Amino acid sequence: MTWWRYLVASMAGSALTMVLIKLNRTLAPRPNTIIQNYPSEAIFFPGPHLGSVPISDEQTRDVNDLSESLQRLVRHVNSARQSLDLCLFLLTSRPLADAVLNRLSRGVRVRLLIDDSSVDVSGSQVSRFRREGAFVRSKASAYLMHHKFCLVDDRKLLNGSLNWTMQGLMGNKENVMMTVEPTLVQAFRQEFERLWTEMESS
DSSP: OOHHHHHHHHHHHHHHHHHHHHHHHHHSOOOOHHHHHSOEEEEEESOOBOOSSOGGGGGGSOGGGSBHHHHHHHHHHHTOSSEEEEEESOBOOHHHHHHHHHHHHTTOEEEEEEOGGGTTSTTOOHHHHHHTTOEEEOOOOSSOOOOEEEEETTTEEEEESOOBSHHHHHTSOEEEEEEOOHHHHHHHHHHHHHHHHHTTTO
C-alpha cells in the first residue's frame, strides 16, 4: 500500500473513532438526576446511641435520649404540615408514634395502613392511633402487608427496611431512604391509595 493510502486509512480511522465517541456520549446513561436535582438522604440504624440506659427501658424515654438516626427520622415526620400516610408492617415504637400523633394534634391528617397480624401485638400503637383520631385500615390476608414507607405531605418519601419498632430502631441493621423526587413519590402515593381502597371494606 502506498503512503497516501496509509494516510487515507489513518484519517478514516480517526474520523470513525470520533463518531463512535460522540455516539457513545449520546447513548450513554445520563447521570442520576434524582441525586443531582432533588434532596435525598440515607439513614442507617442503629445510629449512635445517645442515652445511658438499656434499650429495653427506652420505650418511654424522650427521643432526644435515643439515637441520632431516630432523631433524623423524627425530624422528617415533624416536617409534615398537611398529611402523613404510613404504610407499615408493624408499629410498636412509642417515640415514632408520639411524633406522628403530635402532628395529628396540630391538624395534620394521619392515615395508617398496617398488616392485620400486627394490629394487636404487644406494644402495638394501633389502638392509640384509632383512639386519637387517625384513620387506620388493615385487612386479614394469607400474605403479609410488608411495606415500610411514609409519605409526608405527598411530597416526601421515607422508605426502607426499617420496621417502626424499638428493635428495628436500636438493634437491627436497618435503613431508611428519604427522597422528594416526584416520580418516586408519585409511585408510592399511588400504591398507598390502591391499598387504602383495597382495605376499605375491612
